[in-house]
Amino acid sequence: MSSVPSALPFDDIRDLVARMPGSDAAAVAAVRARDGQLTKPPGSLGRLETLTEWVAAWSGRAQPRIQRPVVCVFAGNHGVTDRGVSAFPREVTRQMVENFAAGGAAINQLCLAFDFGLKVLDLALDHPTPDIVVADAFDEVACAATMAFGMEAVAGGIDLLMIGEMGIGNTTVAAAIYHALYGGRPEDWVGRGTGVDDDGFRRKCDVVGAAVDRIGSARTNPLEVLRRIGGREFAAMAGAIIAARHERIPVIVDGYVAGAAAAVVHAMAPGAIDHVEIAHVSAEGGHAEAVRRMGKAAILDLGMRLGEGSGAALAGAVVKAAVATHAGMATFGQAGVAEKER
């Protein structure tokens, strides 16, 4: 992964997307051949089988293994919280980052339960991005630099990357990204986040509509959507998704907010998130439709809407178990089990 130069950074990022490696068909074929010999009816493990093929396809490993699964949580702050779009004060972003460090959050417990690594990357929390109703979140250099920061996060031998986030106000930013990319009305994409009331919901819709209206025709340019109405954690997550493809790391993105970063990359090139699975359908409004727009089927649907990568960790546990099952099962020949008769 070359570092992003200071000149024309978005062109460089577009180039990284254009040069993404494809899937490893030979690895998939090897997994399918072995799967057909395992002591079970063909196809009977359903999604576990296709998830194992997916890991093979994007890791390029004919004998896939998950030995270093890591949850990366990207945290950012947003000027738009001044507009009363969240039920929690902005300070909670930093407080939760400290809670992650102390081991007290839900994602800490989930990573402990499944023996996953956890990296928390806080992004200039004392410098919230400007209010996207009236100003762009970044200039191009800053946006590309934040994407590059996200790209660096995937180093260290990670072989399954689970992406989550923390950021008071970021469901509003995610809704703006979905609305910009997918059209419709603001209320098609806005949810109640961490728990706003009816007035708060109305404010969120107004903010989302105003932010997207402000950028006009720029909504057809995914990197401009990210730059103008996104935020730091979104840029970093998009960078991590792009870098993971080049590093041959399968990616599971969490839910509603992390999904908006995946949607930006998908809008750059539909195949650019073929190495990405969506962890779960969030209870946050509009997410099921966003998943459909990305051409994906979420792994889980547990009515969750926390963020932090909590859904990604649960889906990652399914993926890890799927790969371990494929690797560890006996074949019909090894076990002396008769194969299908007819």
Add this chain to the structure above:
Amino acid sequence: MSSVPSALPFDDIRDLVARMPGSDAAAVAAVRARDGQLTKPPGSLGRLETLTEWVAAWSGRAQPRIQRPVVCVFAGNHGVTDRGVSAFPREVTRQMVENFAAGGAAINQLCLAFDFGLKVLDLALDHPTPDIVVADAFDEVACAATMAFGMEAVAGGIDLLMIGEMGIGNTTVAAAIYHALYGGRPEDWVGRGTGVDDDGFRRKCDVVGAAVDRIGSARTNPLEVLRRIGGREFAAMAGAIIAARHERIPVIVDGYVAGAAAAVVHAMAPGAIDHVEIAHVSAEGGHAEAVRRMGKAAILDLGMRLGEGSGAALAGAVVKAAVATHAGMATFGQAGVAEKER
């Protein structure tokens, strides 16, 4: 748990169902009170929160813990396999039991992945139950004795019981149970099992229709359905479900086949499976509707149709993680995180 006496055994089993303990409202209230203090928006963990409450309700523990989760796989053989209803020969049931013992099956790998105990209980595999098209599966004493065997399986300090099965031909038996209990046409409940072709599917439907027609009005009596058109693993699973309630052990039943045992208990008394969660929606035909008839919402939907408790293990991992998350998270006070503003 008292042992089942030889006289009037079904009356004794009905009595066990009638005397089932209720849920522990105080334990649920304690879990809800703690949940409201944890560093996350209220409700944001969705199903994880309600699953933790469910464990508290049926374990009676205000501070629920999952420390001894066990998958029990009940294996039986069925005379109806002589009618060509399965793609695999009957010998595969024993071969797979040996595969479980050797650690080569999918369920072995899933139990390893999640650190679950595994008990395999084979039920007179050399003596298949008679062909249910022409004869009852058991007499009452044998059926009740097999249920009692299943009841014994839940001993040993298990605190989360995951129930699965293995038995060539048992999707046909499960379909007959669902058709008897829920009516409709055989094809509403019959699936392709481990992979029969169109002719095999037609044969399964004919067998299911003939078996249910044979018992006539007995289909309104759940224990008679179990005795006349069931099988050994179904009786043992029903026994385990009933015993677990008395032993205050929450139960996760796997999919289509194990679900038919739960359906028998549910038909005896709707509240009799309130301590039971359905692991996943099987890809086997009719299962989604059977889950609905039981008033349940499955935890997972991964297109699986293997049996062995494979779906139950995955759902059990979600439950165990949910309980651990509740137990281990910090409160707002402990973490110094500000609570919701409005």
